[in-house]
Amino acid sequence: MSRQTQCAHVIDLEGLxxxxxxxxERGYRTLGPTVRDGAIAYEDIASVEELPRGWTDEQSPGAYRLRPSDTDTVFGFAVGPQSWKRPLFPSHQILWRAGVAGGKVQLDSEPHIDAPLALIGVRACELSALAIQDRVWLGGAAPDAEYRARRADAFIVAVNCAHAGGNCxxxxxxxxxxVTSGYDLALTELGTEGEPTFLVTCATEAGAAVLETLTRRAARDDEIAAAQAVVAHTAASMGRAMPETDWVSRLLVSPEHPRWNALADRCLACGNCTMVCPTCFCTNLEDTSDLSGLQVTRTRRWDSCFSVDFAYVHGGSVRPSIRARYRQWITHKLATxxxxxxxxxxxxxGRCISWCPVGIDLTEEVAALCAETPD
Ligand code: SF4
Ligand code: SF4
Known part of the structure; x- marks a missing residue:
């Protein structure tokens, strides 16, 4: 945790x-966790009062429940149904508008961003998901202008997990x-008794500049050790684990494995798993015109490889069965x-496990596919 100890300070709720x-004040739109409709949601927040203090969650395959915690912690919960994909890569996004005015075609394809985003409470797995989305949307010859505009100026306040969800x-x-990289400031909530305090460390100049403005004190060695113990405890209490096997090669040689049939019998092809997944990025494009035919809008919406129309090409879908679509999802996600x-x-x-209405557990399925496949 060497980086965690750099510029380590302690703040309280007032500092938060x-x-x-x-x-x-720096112009950021601050988004953070709050309780919404019985779940943790990432919404606009302006006050620490809006954070889910005193709440925790219980998660198992097909189940998510928020309940009052035995402690008064602020970040004592695991990930909810939303991920940071939502503000950075919105589910419904106008890519361009075109119209005819004065006899000329006019195109508006510039990203429209009201304010840079500050993401509060980003977990380590979510930082990894952001890094993946960065590769998808910013890598290659044609970076996505909308994603780049949202991501470029984002300020990230990460949180070391103090609570492992049942499906993590x-x-x-x-x-x-x-959290090891990809953030500006990182918080670790210290202890579960009394008023919340947080070890805060910085990883960027922007983070250090903000930290300097807060009421804080230098962290003691025992507080740094306590923060390390928080992470170690969380790591030791993971709800689940992927099998210790080479699932990449095994999945690639298992397209006809009988387990796919059993999965297809259970899967509803509802697409929930892809909607909640922080890395899934499949989209559909819709072009619409107004009644005059002079204004045209192109909109990008989240889509899912579980949708039969997603793989439609002339004459039909190339993945007409649920078996084929589930196999495509897992094989792409984990092997290709x-x-x-x-x-x-x-x-x-673990989101896809919690929010699958029939409780399909990715780790269990991969274990089964690998265990029953010869080396
Ligand atoms: S596949 Fe499931 S566990 Fe993996 S990142 Fe997506 S939602 Fe999370
Ligand atoms: S695996 Fe579960 S969440 Fe995903 S499409 Fe099938 S039923 Fe829906």
Whole structure:
């Protein structure tokens, strides 16, 4: 945790409020976790009062429940249904508008961003997911202008996890629970008794500049050790784990494995898993015109490889069965994504397990597919 100890200070709730205020004064739109409709959602927040203090969650396959915690912690919960994909890569986005005015075609394709984003409470697995989305949307010859505009100026306040959800498996994906890169400031909530305090460290000049404005004191060695213990405890209490096997090669040689049939019998092809996944990026484009036919809008919407129309080409879908679509999802996410983008497409957040209405557990399925496949 050497980087965590750099510029290590301790702040309290007043300091956390000052952090929100400082970011807003700098023009950021501050988004953070709050309780919304019985779940943790990432919404606009201006006050620490809006954070989910005193709440925790219980998660298992097909189940998510928020409940009052036994402690008064501020970040004592795991990831909810939303990810940071939502503000950085919105589910519904106008890419361009075109119209005819004065006899000429006019095109508006510039990204329209009201304010740079400050993301408060980003977990380690979510930082890994952001890095993956960065490769998808910013890598290659044609970076996505909309994503780049949102991502370029984002300020990230990360949080070391103090609570592993029942479906978390970031340790086995090497993506958490400790934040190691990709943030400006990182918080670790210290202790569960009394008023919340946070060890705060910085990783960028922007982070250091904001930290300097907060009411703070230098962290003691025992507080740095306590922060390390928080992460170690979380790592030791993961709800799940991916099997310790080479699932990449095994999945690639298992297209006819009988387990796909069993999966297809359970899967509803609802697409929930892809909607909540922080790395899934499939989209559909829609072109619409107004009644005059003089104004045209192109809109990008999230789509899902579980949709039968997603793989439609002339004459029909190339993946007409649920078996084929589920196999495509897992095989791409875990086995061909590394070839395409250089990393796994899964960061072990567990969302697809919690929000699958029939409780399909990715880790269980991969274990079964690998265990029953010869080396
Ligand atoms: S596949 Fe599931 S566990 Fe992996 S990143 Fe996506 S939602 Fe999280
Ligand atoms: S695996 Fe679960 S969440 Fe995903 S499409 Fe099938 S039923 Fe829906």
């Amino acid at each position: 409020q000052q952090l929100l205020d400082a970011l807003r 498996f970031c340790v086995s994906m090497h993506t958490g629970p400790e 994504w590394p070839q395409q983008f250089g990393t796994s497409g899964c960061v072990g957040c």
